[in-house]
Amino acid sequence: MTAIISEETRLRDDIVAVGKSLFDRxxxxxxxxxxxxxxSSGELLMTPTNASLGSLDPARLSKFSAEGVHIGGDKPTKEAFLHQCMYCERxxxxxxxxxxxxHAVAVSIIDGLDQEDLLPPLTAYYAMRVGRLPLVAYYPPGDETLANAxxxxxxxxxxxxxxxHGPVVAGASLRxxxxxxxxxxxxxxxxxxLRGERIRPLTAEQRDALKGR
Structure with missing residues (x-):
């Protein structure tokens, strides 16, 4: 008989696999x-505090209710609010x-870039997968007022x-x-x-044509 793997078990394993892939590379x-x-219940699974993405334990991931209350697993990261505010808006x-x-952190430190759209659309895949990248002003790590920004x-x-600090990215799925x-x-x-070189990013028309792909 084929065992039925629950949605939660599968998602826990996927988080561990993605974390290790990102860490190893x-x-x-x-x-x-x-x-x-x-x-699908609205509950969240999240990597816990002081954990390396390269060695996560699926059983110890933090779990939150759909209302954002910590209900299981290890103590959550102090940046849990960053995730929760993204879900609220997206x-x-x-x-x-x-x-x-x-490299993303390096870009976040450069002065004089367009704070509403930091990176030019250098490739079609960036335009499709990221689109526009605004800068959020600096706040100390764990400062919950960052959530509003x-x-x-x-x-x-x-x-x-x-x-x-670094990027925060939401997607329809984990992948x-x-x-x-x-x-x-x-x-x-x-x-x-390419800084210092003359570049040829996608034009506004080319970028617009990629929307929805």
Whole structure:
């Protein structure tokens, strides 16, 4: 008889797999970064505090009620509010990935960029998976007033970049959030490599033509 794997068990395993993949490929390091995903019940599973994404235990993930109350698992990350405010503003979100990825953080520190759209559309996949990337002003780690600033930007963008901190990206599924976060990091890397060069990003017309793909 084939065993029936529950939605929650499958999602726990998926979070662990995505976390290890991101960690092993140096998209995050140490105990930085956190991942959450939403069950069909509205409950959230989230990586706990002081946990490395490279060695997560599916049984120890933090669990929240649909109302945002911690109801199981290890103590949640102090950045849980970042995830919860993204879900509040992005009603179709099924997952949120927050990393301290090196190149995206570097972009967040550069002065003089357009704070409403930090990166040019260098590739079609960036335009499709990320779109617009606004900057959220700096707040100390764990400062819950950051939630209001993130929520304001998230109304019109599913990816935001926290100044001197890192990206927060929502997606319809865990894989979509992962892929968008990776595309953001790779585009940030390209952007930094090309600084000082004359670039040819996608035109506004080319970018608009990709919407909905």
């Amino acid at each position: 140096l998209f995050t390091f140490g105990s930085t970064g956190n991942i959450s995903a939403r069950l 009603k179709g979100a099924g997952a949120v990935v927050h990393l301290h990825s090196t 993130v929520a304001e930007k998230a109304r019109d963008a599913h990816a935001v970049l926290l100044a001197n 979509e959030a992962q892929y968008a976060t990776e595309e953001l990091e790779e585009t940030a890397k390209l952007f930094l490599m």
